[in-house]
Amino acid sequence: MKKFVSAVFIVLFIISGVSALDLTGGKIKVTLYNSNGRFSLYYLDNISNNKYVPLLFDKDPKTTALFINVGNKIYTMGDSSFFKQELKNINSTSASFVWTSEIIQVTETFTLVKSLKSAFFDGVKIAVRIENQSETQQDIGVSYLLDTYMGENSKTHFLTSDGTHIQAETYYTSDLPAYFISPLKTESSFKGFQCMLKGAGITPPDRVIFANWKRLKENIFSFSVQNSRNFNFLPYSINDSASALYYNQHSLASKKDREIVLLLGAATGSLFQGTDTGAKTSEINKLYIQTVQTEKNTTDIEASLKTDLLAVDDLIKKIDDSLESPELLSKDNITMMKQIIGNLEQRKKLYENR
Secondary structure (H helix, E strand, O other), X not given: XXXXXXXXXXXXXXXXXXXXXXEEEOOEEEEEEOOOOEEEEEEEEEXXXXXEEEOOOOOOHHHOEEEEEEOOEEEEOOOOOOOEEEEEEEEOOEEEXXXXXXXXXEEEEEEEEOOOOOOOXXXXXXXXXXXXXXXXXXXXXEEEEXXXXXXXXXXXXXXXXXXXXXXXXXXXXXXXXXXXXXXXXXXXXXXXXXXXXXXXXXXXXXXXXXXXXXXXXXXXXXXXXXXXXXXXXXXXXXXXXXXXXXXXXXXXXXXXXXXXXXXXXXXXXXXXXXXXXXXXXXXXXXXXXXXXXXXXXXXXXXXXXHHHHHHHHHHHHHHHHHHHOHHHOOHHHHHHHHHHHHHHHHHHHHHHOO
């Protein structure tokens, strides 16, 4: 029944030409805007009151943007009339923007992911694939401008995995840290926005720049870093920091493609990776552990109930995946799923009695 509902939703999505699509799972939500080819990213900070916190600046989603450099021409994806744009819903946890021209096709696919220690979705994998549609070789580079904002409430706008506090214009071209965080100053269940820079399945950028957002945007492929500058651009932009990831131009032969993979999400003390290392069993095990932990913490019944509902939703997705690839379903997985259902069934009585 769930597959039928999903299929109906996909058909309705295609024929209705909706302006936005939400991918929601676990503690993460990605909103894709068909009107401008951009996205917003949110983290479920408080389960009890269903409070989502934007991980990137969301009052104007266009401030976070994907740029493609073809030869000497720069295109802002979602803004250029050079491309035909489509928003395609793949399944409940994945969707793509597709931009097509006579020269190149750009496909940006968003897929909800879990960090290594999380039982629930808490991040997003962004895979950007560029295919040379022309009959001649093309030199193609990529830049992703991320309009971060959380660190603007403190002196430390960014914090790297090696403990570096970034308080002014900074760049990396080698010896990349594993990740950087735009730190959240207020007390919360997570530490801020996290962007992975290297690791399994991740495409390391050739250069990373931290600077004022307006300066970066207006000089996206010709930016010159000055370490003495802070994140102001007077009088236009004050205390407005951002980060830009650069992937150098590569020569693509006709009909060849190039893919770049980013991992973004909530900073919770856990890392993201871009490859599925056969972690079906470990994911189910993490879900089992989560249901056990929820059972031990029943002081906040409403929060426990909503956490269990997330677990139910995730378990349904796991069962759907197993139905599509039954050869990957082991006896251990089946046993673990039964234990998860048993844990949830026991707590059902607790909720009914309240």
